[in-house]
Amino acid sequence: QQQVKQSPQSLIVQKGGISIINCAYENTAFDYFPWYQQFPGKGPALLIAIRPDVSEKKEGRFTISFNKSAKQFSLHIMDSQPGDSATYFCAATRFSGGYNKLIFGAGTRLAVHP
Amino acid sequence: EPEVTQTPSHQVTQMGQEVILRCVPISNHLYFYWYRQILGQKVEFLVSFYNNEISEKSEIFDDQFSVERPDGSNFTLKIRSTKLEDSAMYFCASSEEGRYTGELFFGEGSRLTVL
Numbered sequence: 001q002q003q004v005k006q007s008p009q010s011l012i013v014q015k016g017g018i019s020i021i022n023c024a025y026e027n028t029a030f031d032y033f034p035w036y037q038q039f040p041g042k043g044p045a046l047l048i049a050i051r052p053d054v055s056e057k058k059e060g061r062f063t064i065s066f067n068k069s070a071k072q073f074s075l076h077i078m079d080s081q082p083g084d085s086a087t088y089f090c091a092a093t094r095f096s097g098g099y100n101k102l103i104f105g106a107g108t109r110l111a112v113h114p
Numbered sequence: 115e116p117e118v119t120q121t122p123s124h125q126v127t128q129m130g131q132e133v134i135l136r137c138v139p140i141s142n143h144l145y146f147y148w149y150r151q152i153l154g155q156k157v158e159f160l161v162s163f164y165n166n167e168i169s170e171k172s173e174i175f176d177d178q179f180s181v182e183r184p185d186g187s188n189f190t191l192k193i194r195s196t197k198l199e200d201s202a203m204y205f206c207a208s209s210e211e212g213r214y215t216g217e218l219f220f221g222e223g224s225r226l227t228v229l
Binding site: 034036041042043044045046049089100101102103104105106107 | 219
């Protein structure tokens with residue numbers, strides 16, 4: 001019940017295309033869903049996050065779509081650029097007493113070709 | 115911009131040896147975490163730490179592991195007797211107290227290789 005399932009494992013997109021990464025969770029107690037971006041040799045960094053009381057959140061070219069009834073959420077990267085090439089992790093957490101224990105998906109390696 | 119710093123960046127050790135990984139969290143953060151990432155796999159929660167005690171630990175965090183905040187700035191992860199399967203990238207992270215953003219700030223990681 002603690003799992004977050006992420007797909008696809010890898011994704012190749014042409015420059016200017018749309019990248020879509022999907023995640024599904026089981027635990028309905030999760031109440032915060034961040035996406036982290038990781039470049040090689042670096043730690044994960046928060047990209048965008050959503051709470052389950054909204055169905056969509058957009059920040060620049062990045063959009064999270066959230067479907068509470070299906071327990072699914074996805075990341076859309078519009079106008080994908082070579083600089084977006086990285087590994088993307090979805091995560092979920094249930095806020096608990098001040099700290100956040102993130103449960104990560106398996107990651108999606110995105111390659112954006114020029 | 116404040117950041118989480120970790121040392122060493124890479125450590126090679128023999129099986130059975132003790133290893134200490136060090137982290138300096140962001141100065142005004144009070145929640146600290148260790149995560150690990152086995153090569154090519156997902157990032158896994160190990161432990162969270164607040165007010166000088168463990169808040170939560172995963173099943174991975176067995177008796178071989180311990181954490182400590184020896185002074186006001188450092189946060190350490192000790193592996194008492196390393197095993198081959200401990201080879202991984204270990205990430206330290208920190209977050210602000212009472213701020214429900216979900217944002218954990220991660221360091222660049224310490225790569226541990228156990229031979």
